[in-house]
Amino acid sequence: MQIRLDFNKHKNTAIPAHFTYLDSFVLPRELKKSRRVLDEHITEEIRFKYFLELKNRRDSIKRVCYIKEDFPIERLIYILVWKSPSGERRIFKVGQSQHCWQRIGRNYLSGTGTNTGWLSPALHEFLKQKRGEFEIYARGFDDVIAELDKDITVDYTPRLDKIEKHYQVSLDIKDGKDAVAEFFQETGFRYTIK
Numbered sequence: 001m002q003i004r005l006d007f008n009k010h011k012n013t014a015i016p017a018h019f020t021y022l023d024s025f026v027l028p029r030e031l032k033k034s035r036r037v038l039d040e041h042i043t044e045e046i047r048f049k050y051f052l053e054l055k056n057r058r059d060s061i062k063r064v065c066y067i068k069e070d071f072p073i074e075r076l077i078y079i080l081v082w083k084s085p086s087g088e089r090r091i092f093k094v095g096q097s098q099h100c101w102q103r104i105g106r107n108y109l110s111g112t113g114t115n116t117g118w119l120s121p122a123l124h125e126f127l128k129q130k131r132g133e134f135e136i137y138a139r140g141f142d143d144v145i146a147e148l149d150k151d152i153t154v155d156y157t158p159r160l161d162k163i164e165k166h167y168q169v170s171l172d173i174k175d176g177k178d179a180v181a182e183f184f185q186e187t188g189f190r191y192t193i194k
Contacts, residue, residue: 015091016167018139019079022071024055025108025134027127051111051124054104055133066105073140076100077163079171081135082187092134092183093175094167096160104136118193122180125191 028051054066061070068074080093095115097103107113111120123134141163144155168175174182177193184191 015079015081015137016139016171019077019137020139022073022078022104022136022138023057024083024136025052025080025123025127026055027124028053029058051120052109052127052134054109057105066101068099068101070105071100073138073142074098074100075141075157075160076138077141077160077167078104078139079137079167081137082130082132083135084130084132089135090183090187091171091173093180094164094171094173095175096164098160100138118177119180122184122191122193126184126187126189130187130189 057066057070063070075098077094077096079091080095082090082092084090095103103113103116107116108120108123111117111124127133141158141160144157146153146155148154167173173179181193
């Protein structure tokens with residue numbers, strides 16, 4: 001038996017403590033020519049565009065490809081929240097990035113990378129039809145932790161994959177193409193993920 005979720009009363013609406021708003025993915029104001037080489041995710045029809053833009057940084061930072069200094073954190077767990085034009089919110093995805101400038105500042109915007117190669121074009125089409133924006137909330141893990149181990153001090157950083165999994169479980173957020181397809185279905189958006 002399949003249970004249909006009530007979008008307006010979905011339990012995944014509260015952002016956990018310690019996450020702060022970073023930026024939002026929005027549609028570009030105008031299409032820009034992409035230098036991408038065609039691959040399995042990108043067709044001739046959609047290769048000449050950047051798929052998303054960063055709402056706040058597109059006016060404050062005049063760069064197509066962002067650099068490390070453009071972001072306040074490097075290693076992070078991020079939560080994407082779809083904010084509809086009416087102001088309703090729905091947690092869409094929990095992910096991790098070892099390099100914020102690369103994942104958030106490049107891969108999502110141009111549809112490159114293993115995961116975002118198929119995800120960014122899908123989000124682009126979703127925003128074209130449904131409007132709104134995908135807010136990015138982040139929790140940074142840049143700090144190096146030092147622990148005394150017998151006769152030496154060991155420096156380490158937390159494993160992001162385990163932290164990402166914790167938030168996916170606690171927020172009941174699935175990951176991958178099936179989860180994205182389910183989100184699209186629940187919001188009445190017809191799209192075939194390639």
